[in-house]
Amino acid sequence: MTIAQAVEVVKAEPVVPAEETESKLTGCFASDLMSDVLALATPGSLLITGLTTDQTIRTAAIRHLAAVIVIEDKEISSDMREAAREEGIPLYRTPLSKYEACALLMNAGLRPCRRQGTFTR
């Protein structure tokens, strides 16, 4: 699945749109805990989160994530927006809840982040 397709699936609006929306996502991870994102999300994956601070963006950049989608139409601060531009992390916002966004993306075929060899489905 590409960033463009994922954005379409969760009816997200661009906040800081991706320059390249056709690149393939390697998977998806959902969390508000940045330590979990650092430990478990894989490079090139999509992050679904309710955390709207610039730490979300710094974490995504350090982990080389492909894009971030904020849930529940949460207010996005200018700091977060600025960090996304600075770090080159595409940022989107969906009106859906985290559960709904994840369920729709999973149904559409986007796989969860897994360490190599542990995902058997």
Place this chain on the structure above:
Amino acid sequence: MRAMQEEPLVERKFPILGRAYFLGGRASTSVKRVLTQAGVDEETVQRVSVACYEAEMNVVLHATSGHVAVSIYEDRVEVVVVDRGPGIEDVDLALRPGWSSASEEARSLGFGAGMGLPNIQQQVDEMHIETTVGEGVRLAMSFRRGERRNV
């Protein structure tokens, strides 16, 4: 961390400000840039960046000031994060996944869930914590370059 005296290929140091939440992650971003520019392989850059970011956030969330020093050698990367602050009362407890002494403020930033040191431990090949309560923490980490690890 090693006994032999050996000059690093690259050596850099970046300051970390305690409580400057909005700057949290800047020092690690700089470390990542230095590693990439020095031609360190991507996997090692990832491991160092993740560990460094967690360590930096520990300083931001708990301490008053500190710095991160990175040294790149032919075969490894060494990172030392030093802070002035409250120190760690019980290191064994702090290494336990899920244990945290972080404030509500830290948690609202998506950190402080008690995974910092355990995450660091997952990324490093060697780590050493020295701490004095009321004075601060010195965390030394070493990463072998270019080796695929079973984490």
